[in-house]
Amino acid sequence: MGYLKSTPDAQGFFGDYGGAELPPPLVPHFKEITEAYERLAHSAEFIRDLRYIRKHFQGRPTPVSYLRNLSDMCGGAQIYAKREDLNHTGAHKLNHCMAEALLAKFMGKTKLMAETGAGQHGVALATAAAYFGLECEIHMGEIDIAKEAPNVTRMKLLGAEVVPVGFGGRSLKEAVDSCFQSYVAQADTALFAIGSVVGPHPFPRMVRDFQHVVGIEAREQFLEMTGQLPDMVAACVGGGSNAMGIFAGFIDDEDVSLHGVEPMGTSSKLGDHAATITYGKDGMIHGFRTMVLEDENGDPAPVHTIASGLDYPGVGPEHAHLYRTGRVNYSAADDKEALDAFYKLSRHEGIIPALESSHAVAFAMREAKANPGKSILINLSGRGDKDIDYVTETFGFGES
Template sequence: MSGYLKQVPDKDGYFGNYGGAFLPPQLEPHFKEIAQAYERISGDASYIAELRYIRKHYQGRPTPISHARNLSTKLGGANIYLKREDLNHSGAHKLNHCMAEALLAKHMGKKKLIAETGAGQHGVALATAAAYFGLDCEIHMGEVDIAKEHPNVKRMKLLGATVVPVSFGARTLKEAVDSAFESYLGQTEEAIYAIGSVVGPHPFPKMVRDFQQIIGVEAREQFIEMTGNLPDHVVACVGGGSNAMGLFSGFVDDDTVQLHGVEPMGKGPKEGDHAATITFGQPGQIHGFKCLVLTDANGEPAPVHSIASGLDYPGVGPEHSHLHEIGRAKYGSATDEETLQAFYALSRLEGIIPALESSHAVAYAMKMAATHAGETILVNLSGRGDKDLDYVTDNFGHGEDYPL
């Protein structure tokens, strides 16, 4: 583990000024139990050996790096490479922490996994893990996202999960988190709440980062083997930010590598039209932890929007808030239109259909390419776009309005 990763978070789960755990009294002992169990098994040889076996023989790791040669040639300037988490079993990076969380639950004697999901990738991954380990699974999902990401809803149900529609508020990711926490309150003895990103109360931001670190470890070794050098830039989309922290972990101690997080600018900078938390947010609390938060005039979490259901969250991982504050990572954005352009471009030029979440990172790399001639950009292609096909083609066609 790198020098930086050993230093943060502190024992109370703080990444500088962000993180911690702010919980109802009835939940405090259960999150403490999870933290203690994780600390106990994270250095246990048998747990690590089982997780490594799962990653190699079930998930299909390591995932490769692909040079996006056609896209790079078309754009001119920088060379773009892709860390292919879309080739991870179940189609996204989410299985990296879901299999590990389910294995932790098994070690703790729990019988059930409870979680929220936005785009459905975390829900599918957790349902997959539950099936593998013989656990029950309950997934809370906003009604807006259920309609938008229906293929993933079918997958979750096929894998044996119970999908709970969330019908209050904006009916998207924030409300799904609220609903899942409420359900967990009544099932703490038998269930574990498996948070789907580097968000939430301690120990989840650290734990999920550690489980996702495999992305950065692989990518660093693979990129050096492929090119003989480290990348000049690494780029990943940021909603909560688990795929980004996974990639960043491999390069955070390399001063020559610039880290870039890409937030959803949606339809523009007006409140409610985007989910660019680091760009426009202020320090605050949400869902039991401190981070940058988008708030309205009353100080409540603001309404958010993104074409990508997995990114429409008014908070962000506390570690991203910290990396922004200390200047180690830069955070930019991509609009819905730029994201769609990247979605179609990668599909037609490389034969890779990316998730809309991942397309934000591709869009940002495409914008960077022209001004970084001769440099290398490594993008975390965090998921595949099967789940988005119906939504995109029904609403935007097959790319007729997005010429290359």
């Protein structure tokens, strides 16, 4: 049996990580979601509708691009990118949001709820809600609202209610906390469409499965382009949905090394980064067991990264499992490396990447030099429209 069919187990555990520890009022609602997903995942009608949406609304498949100029500039390995920036709404997030909205519709729900960091998940869910005629409530930290103003505007134009979160670190973790609190009172009529491969079971599995389309497409496209599989596949990791999406396509290919790239922020000091696997330890967060960055009191620690979509003090449980088993290699890129990659890809390839995706670009630029004759496929998980005001106002336009 292949990895994806055998993992997670029936309780949602990836080895030692995952599961669901919920307040009693939410237990029946998550059971309902699990049962609905198990039923619909193998439903010809659900699969037909999802395929139609992906092709005729999202614009899938997205292409794989050979980054010739960047490859020549770096020297060594040849760099390719899976272009999720060309997916409708500008990132991979719509892959699971349209599927979660379709699931909600099948379940008879009338509202979608979610947290968002960089705003891409919020935009994608607001888009899905508009498509299916559902209400939408998005919780977003005040820091991220200030950094990602274009996405806040997009969410409001799409009809979503954006709830500012002003307590604690005023970022992604607090947005999750706030949304869970609001969801408890609305669970009968709403679906909490978690935005990554995090949260209680079944969401880590469900979001991975919905994002698997990225890996399926990328594997087929790379083989068609080059006649072989890539030597390395890399993606940025915060919660980790874009990474699990592309990793899932290659997880059973032992000759393909998989690489998750975490945000190192400004230093290795706690509070200056969000590199959970690099510096975290086993713990609990938001109802599931995984690796967590903790402060001296054992609480989730404050985090920092230039990329709002990666500023989470935990990580998807499947990533913790793949790290422990050694199937995926995890490293980090700091803010300076990500910013340099942002400018380099923009200037030399005509592609403005999201700051989140720029961490994967930075990894490829770094590793290319050390791997002549090899190929590196990165998941370019989103485009940088949302980041250009923040980057140019804070850091300028880069070197000419």
